[in-house]
Amino acid sequence: MRSKLMVAAALIALAGCTQQDQQGAAPNGTAAQPDAQAALRAAAVDPRLTPFYEARGWSTAWTQQTEADLVRAIGAADQHGLDKSLFLGPVEQARSPAAHDAALSLAALTYAEALARGRADPTRIREHYTVPRPNPDLAAGLKQALEHGQVGAWLAGLAPQDAEYRALSQAYVEANRQVAQAAGHPPAALLERTRTLAVNLERRRWLERTPPATRIDVNTGATMLTYWRDGQAVDTRRVVVGEPGRETPELGSPLFRLVANPTWTVPRSIESEVDSPAAMRRHHMERRDGWIVQESGPFNSLGLVKFDMRNDQEIYLHDTPAKALFQRPDRHASHGCVRVFDALGFAQMIATDQNVLDAWNEARATGEETMVPLPHAIPVRLMYQTAYVDHGRVVIVPDAYGWDEDVAEALGLPRRERRVVPANLRDLGP
Numbered sequence: 001m002r003s004k005l006m007v008a009a010a011l012i013a014l015a016g017c018t019q020q021d022q023q024g025a026a027p028n029g030t031a032a033q034p035d036a037q038a039a040l041r042a043a044a045v046d047p048r049l050t051p052f053y054e055a056r057g058w059s060t061a062w063t064q065q066t067e068a069d070l071v072r073a074i075g076a077a078d079q080h081g082l083d084k085s086l087f088l089g090p091v092e093q094a095r096s097p098a099a100h101d102a103a104l105s106l107a108a109l110t111y112a113e114a115l116a117r118g119r120a121d122p123t124r125i126r127e128h129y130t131v132p133r134p135n136p137d138l139a140a141g142l143k144q145a146l147e148h149g150q151v152g153a154w155l156a157g158l159a160p161q162d163a164e165y166r167a168l169s170q171a172y173v174e175a176n177r178q179v180a181q182a183a184g185h186p187p188a189a190l191l192e193r194t195r196t197l198a199v200n201l202e203r204r205r206w207l208e209r210t211p212p213a214t215r216i217d218v219n220t221g222a223t224m225l226t227y228w229r230d231g232q233a234v235d236t237r238r239v240v241v242g243e244p245g246r247e248t249p250e251l252g253s254p255l256f257r258l259v260a261n262p263t264w265t266v267p268r269s270i271e272s273e274v275d276s277p278a279a280m281r282r283h284h285m286e287r288r289d290g291w292i293v294q295e296s297g298p299f300n301s302l303g304l305v306k307f308d309m310r311n312d313q314e315i316y317l318h319d320t321p322a323k324a325l326f327q328r329p330d331r332h333a334s335h336g337c338v339r340v341f342d343a344l345g346f347a348q349m350i351a352t353d354q355n356v357l358d359a360w361n362e363a364r365a366t367g368e369e370t371m372v373p374l375p376h377a378i379p380v381r382l383m384y385q386t387a388y389v390d391h392g393r394v395v396i397v398p399d400a401y402g403w404d405e406d407v408a409e410a411l412g413l414p415r416r417e418r419r420v421v422p423a424n425l426r427d428l429g430p
Contacts, residue, residue, distance in 0.1 A: 039098035048109050052139040060101040073152040074111050081172050081198030087111045112138045115158040118205040120410030128249040131381050132208045164389040165204050171394045172197040199407045200387035215379040220248045221386040222397050223331040240331045240339035247401050248336050254377035259306035260363035260370045261296040296369050301429035305347045319343035322427050332400045337430040
């Protein structure tokens with residue numbers, strides 16, 4: 001009888017051992033041994049790993065199957081313009097089971113972060129970046145993915161799923177394939193295309209996956225505005241944005257009112273250009289409370305309508321008397337604000353959609369500066385994109401601001417000399 005009990009105990013112990021994989025992962029619902037916990041704590045030094053392993057009771061996480069799933073998923077990093085070695089390198093250097101497990105978890109979370117929010121942090125690249133970003137709980141997501149054996153599917157779902165991202169990804173993969181076929185001698189234009197596509201895939205990963213259905217998107221790289229109503233792009237028009245040296249920042253900022261017949265208070269930074277009696281008379285300006293103010297009228301630098309936005313950079317959309325600028329192929333020609341083609345027509349569209357058309361028409365008829373609040377603020381996103389999709393076709397525009405280089409360097413791409421574009425502003429408008 002005793003021998004049977006010993007055999008049964010041995011079989012139970014053996015069964016318990018088989019529930020742990022070769023990496024030492026404890027079965028679900030069991031606590032890791034103190035020595036194993038200590039080893040894992042010592043290996044998991046990156047603070048991103050703490051909430052993940054705390055939720056597991058500091059037990060190891062990976063099996064041979066889930067590790068293979070992770071490696072396979074990261075192997076597709078080139079579809080996103082990313083270098084897989086940046087994520088898998090530490091795994092290959094791990095020298096103990098605990099270090100290996102921690103390296104796998106860090107690779108998974110780092111790659112998940114790159115897909116879900118971007119490899120680089122735009123707020124570290126640009127001083128005034130406020131466009132809304134996604135913020136998923138990646139540690140909880142990885143825990144759940146491991147429990148259900150769906151690491152690859154989870155990672156794949158973190159990247160943008162929209163048609164534009166897929167088109168840019170396909171264009172990048174094709175360009176990269178052509179670079180490889182060139183056997184070390186790819187044309188400079190092809191390398192430039194590959195680099196630009198990788199940079200703009202990154203920029204799209206910065207964006208929230210479900211933006212407001214009604215919004216205004218301004219691509220300051222392409223100098224184009226798109227008005228979205230209930231998820232449909234209902235209007236696209238040209239804009240003029242900041243010239244190099246006076247770049248329009250990347251902002252998320254609500255449009256909250258229309259201003260008919262606006263006056264313009266000249267910023268201190270350009271007061272010197274008009275601070276003489278003759279210049280002020282010529283531009284219909286006067287001093288009010290220590291500021292130079294331009295009177296309302298068709299000559300006003302804001303034109304006949306201002307689209308007021310809430311932000312601390314004093315950036316907004318507006319009309320302009322300098323209509324000829326809209327005919328230029330390069331429309332980076334303002335002091336930083338966004339000038340809108342046929343701004344009065346656009347204002348009428350907004351007023352109609354917001355059911356304030358009568359109030360807007362009355363405000364215009366006064367001939368004086370008059371505010372028309374919008375019942376529902378419209379989110380505006382000012383975004384710099386040098387590669388985008390237009391009617392299914394990938395379009396690449398010149399990097400007028402030189403900002404592609406900042407993103408490229410953050411992605412680990414080779415550094416190169418920046419192209420400097422001289423300022424060439426010819427009018428006073430903001």
